Amino acid sequence: MRTDVVRLGRLSGERSGEMMHFLSSMRADRCIADADILVDIAHVLMLDKQKINERETTRKLLPALLELHDDGIPDEAFHDRFEDVHAGIESLLIEALGVDAGGRMHMGRSRNDEVATCIRIKLRDDLLKQMAALLKVREVLVALSEKHADSIMPGFTHLQHAQPTTLAHHLLAYEQAFSRDFDRLRDAYARVNQSPLGAAAFASTGYPINREFTASLLGFDGLVTNTMDAVATRDFALEVLADLSILMTNISRLCEELIIWSTSFVKFVALDDAFCSTSSIMPQKKNPDTAEIMRAKTGSVFGAFSGALVTVKGLPMSYNRDLQELTPNIWRGMQDTKESLRLLIDMLASATFDTERMREEAGRGFSTATELADSLVRAYDIPFRTAHNIVGRAVRKGDLSLVTLEEAAQEVGEGVSLTGKGLTQQKIDEVLDPKYSIALRKAPGGPAPVAIKAAVAERKKQLDADSALIDQKLAKLAKAKEDLISRARRLVA
Ligand code: ARG
DSSP, X not given: OOOOTTTTTTOOSOOOHHHHHHHOXXXXXXXXXXXHHHHHHHHHHHXXXXXXXOHXXXXXXXXXXXXXXXXXXXXXXXXXXXXXXXXXXXXXXXXXXXXXXXXXTTTXXXXXXXXXXXXXXXXXXXXXXXXXXXXXXXXXXXXXXXXXXXXXXXXXXXXXXXXXXXXXXXXXXXXXXXXXXXXXXXXXXXXXXXXXXXXXXXXXXXXXXXXXHHHHHTTOXXXXXXXXXXXXXXXXXXXXXXXXXXXXXXXXXXXXXXXXXXXTTTOOEEOOGGGOBOOSSOTTOOBOHHHHHHHXXXXXXXXXXXXXXXXXXXXXXXXXXXXHHHHHHHHHHHHHHHHHHHHHHHHHHTOEEOHHHHHHHHTTTTTXXXXXXXXXXXXXXXXXXXXXXXXXXXXXXXXXXXXXXHHHHHHHTSSOOHHHHTOOHHHHHHHHSHHHHHHHXXXXXXXXXXXXXXXXXXXXXXXXXXXXXXXXXXXXXXXXXXXXXXXXXXXXX
């Protein structure tokens, strides 16, 4: 049975399986194990470059690490008797190479800077994947908007018919929100991709290490400079979880709408059967379960965020073992969000919107009353508040006919006679048509088809720019990794 090389000197006695299981971070460490090998390789290359280790030692360490990189890390490295994967891998190396070589890998560093580095490496990769999935959701929304630039639907405030709008306008509202979510993740990436390596336990080290060198080998954009901060902070993870929480609220709101829209009394959308379930007792049922689970996953992501927040709030400087408990929250939040985003792409793309039904509802609930009031203002120079008052009274009376409107105008009693000013039933009918009202709302960002076309063109440009940004970051990371591995291979060749 392999011993945990970290415990050997200071501590005595065997620990119970229960104790080891309780203290070990192994389950979550599966997520960072591949990153750990890269960190080990970069660190060994640095020790060699700085002549902290002899070339002979490097030539023993690197092949063993490259083997783990090429063939994968054996299961034994993940055994609970090691506190974590860092101890597991080091123990394996010492056993394979002997302590004279294997025991020289961990010089000038600590698991404290090591684990923080691994988390950042894994997290930045995940962030880019998350951003790519989010981009796809936005692409679907923009494509649907292009298709539905003229599809008239009711717009709501307080979930009451408010004013007519277009389906494109509604969908572009979500795209805009997701675009900000994208920007937030991009901004968080900049703070995630900083290297804590070289901080060691917290006070750095007396060896002549080269932090910039390991940072560049590992594709980081800079250093977390203060070494105490480097091991103590998890604010980069909190920030990501906050951003994911906000992103999930946007997903959840969209799901809520899809759920309402797919009810038989609204019927604006039919979700593809693949995203729905039926009932074990009611044979007619088609339930929007995927959207419901997504709405609920939002709560799970909030849970991960608050779990992480609460873990750090009382911690003194610098590293405390509590931080180990924070890490699984990161992966849980990332996983729930990733699954939701992936399914959302197809759920949206395969949904069928009933534009007939939407059109039918668009004029309900006096939804064009605002435009009628505005038209009275424009045509007859009546103060807006007076026009609002007249139309409101007419609605209370039950219709917007010329007769009722005139009656309302007399009651308002500001000497306004609409018929006297030349208002006709024909003019009223024209103004009350949802299409008329929408066409007028062509200011930037408005629902008019012409404004939608401009918005779609602008959003497409933004999508291209965001896609290029992801590609550029992916390419930089891929190149750093390739360079790191080939540098290691050259050194042992
Ligand atoms: N498993 C630990 C974690 O996830 C790694 C650092 C352990 N450091 C220590 N001083 N025990 O945080």
